Amino acid sequence: MNLQLTISLISGLLISSVSAYLGTLMLSKRMSVVAGPLAHLAFPGVALAIIYDFSFAFGVFPFVIIGAIMIWFLERKTKLPMENLTAVIFAIGVGTSLLFLPIAKAEEALVGSIMQISVWESLMVFVLSLLVFVTVRYIYKTMMLINIYEDIAEAQKINISLYNLVYLLSIAVIVAMGVYLVGGLITVASIAIPAGASRNLSKSLSEYKFFAVLFSCIGTTFGILISLVCNLPTGPLIVVSNAVIFLLSLVYKMSRKY
């Protein structure tokens, strides 16, 4: 196996497994859908990077992370659901940028592809994925409690706002990294689909997390390998592989019902 394929595969597996792990938490909070809008917040940043000629990374990460902080801030002030606020921030961010910035150009420029990732970039994926994994693992159970019943967490003197901030920042880092390095589609799909498939057949929390990560790894591996064999784009094939797994989980679920 050549070096490029190896680092592409490893980076893909790292990002997709951490995304799936985080995705299980996001599904429980009914927030699977927010990854897409958050990913789009990167485009104004990239457009600015094109105009002023600086690294795309400095465009992508600040915009997505500031977007996440804005969502957190507005949630504290308005108590609206985070999922609604994500749509608000996305619409305002991208909408206003469209007036002044070459967003379409940014979208074209930002086709982070997992098959062209460099060794240094894959190291960055390793470090950030590990960081997000450790963080999410730390907040997981408390976030579940908050999701189930916020008042109980509050009565236990848990700083809910801080947990929400850490949670949103974890999503922002994974999404920004996904958009910049491997293509936003892979991250968005890895957050939403494996968690859903796993939910279809899990009876416990450990099963739920395990199957989500496993499905995501299988989807990514198949996607990359099929794209090599058939010479087709990798991102969409990873999504299709995940979709097939989701369908299989659905069949399993329905077969148990009847």
Added chain:
Amino acid sequence: MKPLLEVKNLKVKLDDKLIHKDLSFSVFEGETLTILGPNGSGKSVLLKSILGIMPFQGKIIWNKKVTIGYLPQGLNQQSVKNMPLDVKDFFDIKKNVQKTVEIIEALEMVGLDSSFLSKNIYKLSGGQFQRMLIAWVLVDKPSVVFLDEPTTGIDIGGGENLYSLLHKLQEKEKLTIILVTHDINVVYRYSTHVLCLSQKRHSCFGKPKIILTPDMLESIFGMEIKYYQHKNKIQ
């Protein structure tokens, strides 16, 4: 002897609407205080204020360091419907991580056993779920338990069992219980004191058999209430 909890001149507003005004009462260790009143009388709001979840004016004084267990009204099987949680997972998400032995102990206390650990919480029957919730509240051995309408959604028989179970546990564990309900029979059977709240911001506080006269019940609930006063406590 000083009371465990003293509430003095409590005033609570919710979105500029006055919910409680000049509310004062106290609870002694090992007692059961029932907060009784119709919907909209601010029972849950009062619990949340005491728990420090809601802002208030006035004084809420704990005269001793307490550990609190809280079962809110809306925590039911519907609220965990989309969560792939088994009973053990549900205990694990509590702040103070429990040892499996302690979880089994708590389950046995409410008449469930270790075979329930791996059962999905959504698949439990209504009664089993409610018992599990009581075990969940009691697992880290709180000294004071706040229960907000714990029998919502279970049948009358199930509710009866739950209260008699709580009463037994209270005697065994020396618990102080603060209970919200609109079931008057529960008040007579198990409460040491009752705090009644009405939608018109009237309140009364005292021993149930003394203060819960038909006239008082009518003024709280705004209609004539038929009830049966139990002469003997169920053991």
